[in-house]
Structure formats: structure tokens, C-alpha cells
Amino acid sequence: MLSSLIRLQACRTVPLKSTILQATRVPLRTPVNRPVTRWAPRQPVGRAPARSGRPVPPFSILPLGLSVSAVCVWRWRLGSVTARCEHEHSRVVPEEPATERLRLDWRRLWSLLRPYLHYLIGAVCSAAIVALCNVEIPRLLGDLINVLTHFASAEGGGLHFTDELRAPALRLISFYGLQSLFTFAYIVCLSYMGEGMAADLRSQLFSVLMQQDVAFYDHHKTGEVINRLTTDVQDFKSSFKMCVSQGMRSVAQVLGCVAALYHMSPQLTLGSAVVITSVISVGTLIGRGLRELSREAQQQVAHSTAVAEEAVGNVRTVRAFAMEDSETEIYVEEVNKSRDMHIRLGIGIGCFQAGANLFMNSVVLATLYYGGYLMSMQQLSAGDLMSFLVASQTIQRSLAQMSILFGTFVRGMSAGARVFEYINLKSEIPIRGGDIIPVSQLTGSVEFRDVTFSYPTRPGVTVLDGLQLKVPSGHMLALVGYSGGGKSTCAALLERFYDPVSGQVLLDGHDLRSLDPHWLRGRVIGYINQEPVLFATSIRENIRYGREDATDEEVMQAARLANAHHFISDLPDGYDTAVGERGVTLSGGQKQRVAIARALLKDPRILVLDEATSALDAESEKVVQEALDRVVTGRTVLVIAHRLSTVRHADCIAVIANGRVAEMGSHAELVKKKGLYWDLVKHNTLQGEGGVQADTRSL
Numbered sequence: 033m034l035s036s037l038i039r040l041q042a043c044r045t046v047p048l049k050s051t052i053l054q055a056t057r058v059p060l061r062t063p064v065n066r067p068v069t070r071w072a073p074r075q076p077v078g079r080a081p082a083r084s085g086r087p088v089p090p091f092s093i094l095p096l097g098l099s100v101s102a103v104c105v106w107r108w109r110l111g112s113v114t115a116r117c118e119h120e121h122s123r124v125v126p127e128e129p130a131t132e133r134l135r136l137d138w139r140r141l142w143s144l145l146r147p148y149l150h151y152l153i154g155a156v157c158s159a160a161i162v163a164l165c166n167v168e169i170p171r172l173l174g175d176l177i178n179v180l181t182h183f184a185s186a187e188g189g190g191l192h193f194t195d196e197l198r199a200p201a202l203r204l205i206s207f208y209g210l211q212s213l214f215t216f217a218y219i220v221c222l223s224y225m226g227e228g229m230a231a232d233l234r235s236q237l238f239s240v241l242m243q244q245d246v247a248f249y250d251h252h253k254t255g256e257v258i259n260r261l262t263t264d265v266q267d268f269k270s271s272f273k274m275c276v277s278q279g280m281r282s283v284a285q286v287l288g289c290v291a292a293l294y295h296m297s298p299q300l301t302l303g304s305a306v307v308i309t310s311v312i313s314v315g316t317l318i319g320r321g322l323r324e325l326s327r328e329a330q331q332q333v334a335h336s337t338a339v340a341e342e343a344v345g346n347v348r349t350v351r352a353f354a355m356e357d358s359e360t361e362i363y364v365e366e367v368n369k370s371r372d373m374h375i376r377l378g379i380g381i382g383c384f385q386a387g388a389n390l391f392m393n394s395v396v397l398a399t400l401y402y403g404g405y406l407m408s409m410q411q412l413s414a415g416d417l418m419s420f421l422v423a424s425q426t427i428q429r430s431l432a433q434m435s436i437l438f439g440t441f442v443r444g445m446s447a448g449a450r451v452f453e454y455i456n457l458k459s460e461i462p463i464r465g466g467d468i469i470p471v472s473q474l475t476g477s478v479e480f481r482d483v484t485f486s487y488p489t490r491p492g493v494t495v496l497d498g499l500q501l502k503v504p505s506g507h508m509l510a511l512v513g514y515s516g517g518g519k520s521t522c523a524a525l526l527e528r529f530y531d532p533v534s535g536q537v538l539l540d541g542h543d544l545r546s547l548d549p550h551w552l553r554g555r556v557i558g559y560i561n562q563e564p565v566l567f568a569t570s571i572r573e574n575i576r577y578g579r580e581d582a583t584d585e586e587v588m589q590a591a592r593l594a595n596a597h598h599f600i601s602d603l604p605d606g607y608d609t610a611v612g613e614r615g616v617t618l619s620g621g622q623k624q625r626v627a628i629a630r631a632l633l634k635d636p637r638i639l640v641l642d643e644a645t646s647a648l649d650a651e652s653e654k655v656v657q658e659a660l661d662r663v664v665t666g667r668t669v670l671v672i673a674h675r676l677s678t679v680r681h682a683d684c685i686a687v688i689a690n691g692r693v694a695e696m697g698s699h700a701e702l703v704k705k706k707g708l709y710w711d712l713v714k715h716n717t718l719q720g721e722g723g724v725q726a727d728t729r730s731l
């Protein structure tokens with residue numbers, strides 16, 4: 033499947049994420065049958081002679097209680113282990129760092145919950161009522177059975193059958209009705225509360241993420257950030273809903289049923305507790321082994337996913353190096369490992385389930401046998417046996433739920449803590465706020481005054497070291513230098529993606545830190561870089577990005593200036609053509625021209641061109657350069673370039689080396705100087721058509 037995906041992905045019409053999901057989910061989902069943990073008596077017990085009038089001596093029912101409790105616990109362990117194993121390998125969860133110990137921010141949780149408090153109260157009350165119904169129903173069933181068995185054993189019993197049966201049957205039906213009604217009520221309340229909270233959480237988180245400093249994204253992987261927005265919020269919501277509904281219900285049911293059993297026989301309840309403890313220990317040991325196996329299998333699925341993601345995401349490189357077969361081999365190997373682990377897990381679960389089933393069925397048989405014996409000795413009525421069995425079953429289900437819930441609770445709380453950790457983040461560079469220079473007074477002069485800068489992720493590495501640079505209004509300054517010298521960093525500081533460690537970046541003499549960043553980026557600076565990023569929407573929307581109020585005529589005007597109008601008009605849907613993921617359906621030159629149109633629509637006072645043409649072939653470069661030459665007129669321009677053709681027309685060229693300006697002057701002056709700039713030209717670091725000779729000849 034991976035090899036066909038690689039072929040498919042080369043066309044890039046299928047979103048990468050969905051492709052990966054299909055690649056990983058389809059072959060890896062190992063069908064594990066949900067264990068049938070429900071225990072219903074297979075034989076009606078009503079035909080045995082009833083002696084309901086007599087009290088049941090506690091000692092005689094004790095073995096019966098012990099065996100039923102043992103069955104409950106076995107089923108509970110089995111249910112929780114297999115359910116956890118299933119849950120764990122039904123999704124691929126990224127490994128959490130072992131050191132991560134986040135605490136849930138309860139104040140945040142409260143503020144998130146407050147608008148939905150009425151739904152929460154409704155859900156809790158409804159769940160409690162359902163739990164009480166679940167406790168009461170076994171008792172009512174017992175009453176009904178007692179009536180039935182009484183008539184079955186009595187002479188001419190059919191005489192007042194309906195009259196006698198009516199009252200307990202009606203009571204039972206009313207409780208069933210109540211149970212259904214409040215089940216509906218708590219599910220609806222929980223849906224309103226859970227979905228509302230999740231939507232609020234996602235909106236808050238996304239808004240916080242959008243406001244984070246660029247530095248935040250330097251040290252947080254995109255996958256990790258998206259994971260908090262999706263999986264973590266989902267886990268938190270699900271666990272919160274489950275804990276409120278099932279947790280509440282299960283606890284109430286266990287307490288209610290235990291109280292009922294205790295009322296029936298205190299000795300039986302205490303005896304059950306002893307058996308429960310010992311059986312839990314055995315079940316825990318086996319369950320731990322299986323969970324470990326499940327975790328390993330889950331990690332293997334994550335490995336194979338990573339392999340698929342890398343291959344499909346870099347399909348052009350794979351194709352360029354003819355590595356399809358090799359990538360497929362690696363993936364198949366990982367998938368096979370995962371298959372073997374899941375088969376081992378399946379065998380483990382199978383053994384556990386088969387053994388537990390055998391044990392449980394024997395115990396059920398023994399219980400019925402001993403129960404029948406007690407009934408024949410007139411020490412137990414059929415109704416009591418029925419009540420006992422159903423109440424035990426309720427306890428069993430509740431314990432199984434609580435066991436699963438504990439894992440869900442822990443996972444949900446840590447997911448919530450991770451989400452709240454991001455929500456509580458504060459950005460150092462605000463998105464809005466600060467002074468705005470009126471358009472009439474804005475000239476667009478730029479100055480870097482003694483700027484020293486290190487990236488927050490590498491505080492020990494000084495990228496700019498006391499940089500001094502001035503670009504007068506309406507002038508074009510070209511930054512050149514060896515790769516990694518800090519040219520793009522200057523552009524990033526001008527956009528205020530980062531603040532200098534010391535020194536100032538000034539616009540019209542104002543420190544950027546005193547100006548409104550929203551106004552600065554939205555109205556003053558236009559930024560065009562080497563790899564323009566387009567969004568998966570229409571060309572029109574892409575050009576309008578950043579100035580949503582622009583009219584269609586303004587959009588077209590910007591496209592004309594950017595030499596883009598012709599090619600856009602030739603497309604079947606014109607400006608409404610969808611450009612695909614990251615603009616994949618357009619050529620590099622076309623994308624660049626759309627990006628130029630987008631930047632122009634803001635009519636920025638300052639243009640930053642960061643190697644805007646260096647990724648283009650000669651033909652595209654000519655068209656794009658023509659557009660750029662037209663749009664730079666009358667603006668302050670900072671151009672970072674690797675091509676002589678771009679640099680030589682600049683009013684001034686600054687050579688950046690070791691974080692400082694090493695040389696400055698016009699092309700002719702710098703070539704005459706035969707310094708660093710001359711070295712760059714000579715070593716072809718600044719590429720020119722016809723090479724160095726052609727350029728020096730033209731001097």
C-alpha cells in the first residue's frame with residue numbers, strides 16, 4: 033500500500049494527513065473482539081420450588097456469595113484488561129516524555145466549566161437517578177419472580193395471577209421507564225457540556241497559539257502543537273464526560289448494591305471482600321503483562337506511522353532518488369513487526385479470556401447448583417437468588433467501568449494539563465498595542481542601531497553583533513554575505529518576529545518596541561520570501577489574505593502589477609481557481625507572483641524581499657523580476673539576494689559578515705575595493721548570468 037501511496041502522493045491531490053491515516057489504519061487495525069462481559073443467567077430459575085416466607089440463614093448463603101463475587105471480579109479484571117488493550121491500540125498516541133509532570137489548572141477548569149454548570153448538575157442528578165434505578169430494579173425483579181414461583185407452585189395458581197402480578201410488574205415498568213428517561217437526560221446534558229467545553233477549549237487554545245511568538249514555534253514541533261489542539265482536547269473531553277456520567281453512576285451503583293447485599297447478609301459481604309482482594313491480585317498480575325505487551329505493540333504502530341509519514345511527506349525526494357522500493361521495504365518490515373506483536377497480544381488476550389471464561393462458567397454452574405440446593409432446603413427463594421445474581425452483575429459491570437475509568441481519568445487529566453499549559457502561555461512580543469505613525473507622516477526610513485541578537489533557542493550563539501545599518505526612505509538596500517551570516521535574521525528583526533538582545537531597530541526614528549506590531553506587519557511592511565506559502569483556497573482569497581476588505585478590482589490591480597493577471601485569467605476558473613495544499617497546483621514562478629500581489633495589496637511602505645527570485649528558473653525569474661522592479665519604485669526596500677542581477681541595481685549594498693556590516697557601498701565601489709564583496713562575486717556566491725567575467729566586464 034505504501035508504494036501505491038508514494039505514486040499517488042506525487043500528484044499531491046490527496047491531503048497528506050488523510051493519506052497517512054489510511055496507510056496506517058487500514059493494515060494495522062487488528063480486530064480484537066470486544067469481550068462479552070455481560071453475565072446473564074442462561075436458565076430461568078423460576079421453576080424451582082419457592083419458600084420465600086422463610087428467612088435465609090447467613091451461613092448457608094456465604095459460599096454462594098463468594099463464588100458469585102469471584103465471578104464478578106474475574107469478569108471485571110478481564111473486562112478492564114481487554115478494554116484497555118483495545119483502547120490503547122485503537123489509536124496511535126505519541127509517546128509522552130517521561131519527565132512531564134504537569135498539574136491540571138483547576139481554576140482554568142472551573143472557568144471553562146462555569147457556563148455549562150447547569151448541564152453538569154443536570155447530568156450528575158440524572159446519572160444518580162439512573163444508578164438508584166439500577167439498584168432498585170434487581171430487588172423488584174426478585175419480587176416479581178417470587179410472585180411467579182408462588183403461582184407456579186400453588187394449586188389452581190392461575191386464578192388471581194394477573195391481579196397479583198400487576199403491582200410488581202407496574203413498579204418494575206415504572207423504574208425501567210425512569211431509567212430510560214434519565215439515561216437520555218444525562219447523555220444529552222453531557223453532550224451539551226462536553227462538546228461546548230471542547231469547542232471553547234479549542235478556540236481559546238487556537239487563539240493563544242496564533243498569538244505566540246515566532247520563537248515559540250522554533251522549539252515546538254508542529255505535530256506536538258496540533259496534537260494538543262486535537263487529541264489532547266478530545267481525550268480531556270471524553271474523560272471528563274465519562275468520569276461525570278459513568279464514574280458517578282458506577283460509584284452510586286456499587287455502594288447501593290453493596291448496601292443491599294449487606295442488608296441481605298453482612299457475612300456474605302465481608303466474605304466477598306476477601307475473595308475480591310485475592311482475585312484482584314491474580315488479575316492485576318496477568319493484566320499488567322498484557323498491558324505491557326499492548327504498549328509495545330502500540331509503540332511499534334507509531335514507528336511504522338513515522339516511517340510512512342516521512343516517505344509520503346517527502347515523496348518527491350523519494351521519487352528523485354528512485355527509493356520507492358527501499359522505502360516500501362522499510363515500511364513493510366515495520367508493519368510486519370507490528371503484526372507479530374499484535375498477534376502475540378491477541379494470543380495473550382485469548383489465553384486470558386479463555387481461562388477466565390472457563391473459570392467463570394464453572395463458578396456460575398457451581399453457584400446455580402448451590403443456589404438450587406439452598407432452595408431445595410427451603411433456605412433461599414427463587415426471587416432472592418435472582419436479585420442476588422442481578423445485583424452481583426450490576427456490581428461487576430460497575431467495577432469494570434471504574435477500572436477502565438481510572439485509566440481514562442489519569443489520561444484525561446494529563447491531557448487537560450497539557451492543554452491548559454499552552455493556554456496559560458504568555459507571548460513576549462504582543463500582537464497588538466503601541467503607537468501608530470499616521471500615514472501622512474510615515475516616510476519608511478529604517479535603522480539598525482548597534483543591534484546584537486541571538487536566537488532564543490540558541491542563546492549562546494551571537495548571530496548579529498553590534499550591527500549598524502541605515503536605509504533612508506525610498507532607497508533600496510541589498511544585503512549580501514556568506515550563507516548563515518545573518519541576512520534573513522535582519523529581515524526577521526524588522527518584522528519584529530524577535531526583539532534584539534541589545535540595541536534598537538528603528539522605523540522613522542521610533543523603536544519598533546514602541547510601535548503597534550499589528551499595524552507594523554499589517555500596513556507598513558510587505559514580506560516576500562523564497563518559498564511563498566499559499567493557503568489551500570482560491571487565488572483571489574490568497575491575494576486578499578491580509579486585507580480582507582479589498583475589492584475585486586483592487587485584487588486584480590495588484591495581480592497586474594505583479595505580472596500575475598495574465599496567467600490567472602488563462603486558468604479555467606480565473607481568480608476562483610483553488611491552488612491546492614500550499615499552492616501545489618501552481619508553478620514556483622506563479623506562486624511567487626501571487627505572493628507579490630498579496631504583499632502589494634497592503635501597499636506597504638517598506639518591502640522586504642528575502643531571496644524572492646533565487647528558487648526560480650531563468651524564465652520565471654525574468655517575469656518575477658520585472659514585477660519586482662515595478663513594485664519597488666517609491667518604497668523603502670530591503671533585499672536579500674544571491675544574484676548579481678538583483679544586487680547591482682540597489683542604491684546601496686551591505687556585506688554582512690560575523691554579524692556586522694563588513695563593507696558598504698554601490699556595486700561599482702565595492703568591486704573596485706576588491707574586498708569581501710569581490711570575493712563573493714569571484715567565488716560565484718553571488719551568481720550572475722555569464723559568471724564573474726561577464727559581470728566584471730560590464731563594470
Ligand SMILES: Nc1ncnc2c1ncn2[C@@H]1O[C@H](COP(=O)(O)OP(=O)(O)OP(=O)(O)O)[C@@H](O)[C@H]1O
Binds near residue numbers: 250490495521
Ligand atoms: N529560528 C532559528 N533558530 C536558531 N537559529 C537560527 C534560526 N534561524 C537561523 N538561525 C541561525 O542563525 C544564523 C543566521 O541565519 P540566517 O538565516 O539569518 O542567515 P542568512 O545569512 O540569511 O543565510 P542564507 O543566505 O543561507 O539564507 C545561522 O547560523 C542559522 O543557523
